[in-house]
Amino acid sequence: MAPAQGLGQDPSSTIPRSLYQGRSREPAARRCRTMKLSEHFSLEELCHSQTAARHNIDNHPDPVATERLTYLAHHLLEPLRERIGHPFSPTSGYRCPALNRLLGSSGRSQHLCGEAVDLKIPGIGLHDLAGLIRRELAFDQLILEYHRPAEPESGWLHCSLADPARGRANRGQALVFDGKSYREMDDVLSG
Numbered sequence: 001m002a003p004a005q006g007l008g009q010d011p012s013s014t015i016p017r018s019l020y021q022g023r024s025r026e027p028a029a030r031r032c033r034t035m036k037l038s039e040h041f042s043l044e045e046l047c048h049s050q051t052a053a054r055h056n057i058d059n060h061p062d063p064v065a066t067e068r069l070t071y072l073a074h075h076l077l078e079p080l081r082e083r084i085g086h087p088f089s090p091t092s093g094y095r096c097p098a099l100n101r102l103l104g105s106s107g108r109s110q111h112l113c114g115e116a117v118d119l120k121i122p123g124i125g126l127h128d129l130a131g132l133i134r135r136e137l138a139f140d141q142l143i144l145e146y147h148r149p150a151e152p153e154s155g156w157l158h159c160s161l162a163d164p165a166r167g168r169a170n171r172g173q174a175l176v177f178d179g180k181s182y183r184e185m186d187d188v189l190s191g
């Protein structure tokens with residue numbers, strides 16, 4: 001199981017609320033283009049969606065979801081970037097309700113509240129990526145989705161981190177989802 005203690009649970013962590021407060025009258029789209037959530041991750045890259053663009057959906061988060069994305073950038077994405085040693089960008093981050101419905105995703109998806117990203121990093125097999133996150137970082141759910149074992153980079157890795165402001169501890173669950181059912185990652189990867 002993942003370590004219970006980690007960056008994501010550091011009670012002394014602070015979220016830079018000043019990043020978005022007082023800017024609410026600025027159009028969300030412009031705010032997205034310019035706003036950095038952390039040193040290396042922007043709001044734009046965490047709400048970018050080709051599907052949203054194609055369907056003319058404004059996929060910009062409200063301040064609460066922005067706060068959670070900021071927490072995730074600081075406590076999951078930055079530590080992961082540091083360990084990998086090179087830049088990457090999540091393939092999917094925030095999803096507004098309209099986009100989430102269009103993608104057929106669960107109404108309880110953590111993408112809806114800014115607590116989840118999907119990862120696919122060229123040159124790194126998803127088993128290795130999952131192993132790195134499980135060993136070294138705090139996470140809520142890690143789900144290897146639509147992965148074909150013979151192709152190390154197939155599918156993607158869904159990773160969520162609970163914002164402590166919601167009063168919920170990270171579950172540290174590592175699962176595999178094949179499109180039909182969820183199984184424990186350890187059972188699948190060892191079998």
Ligand SMILES: [Zn+2]
Binds near residue numbers: 111116117118158159
């Ligand atoms: Zn996901």
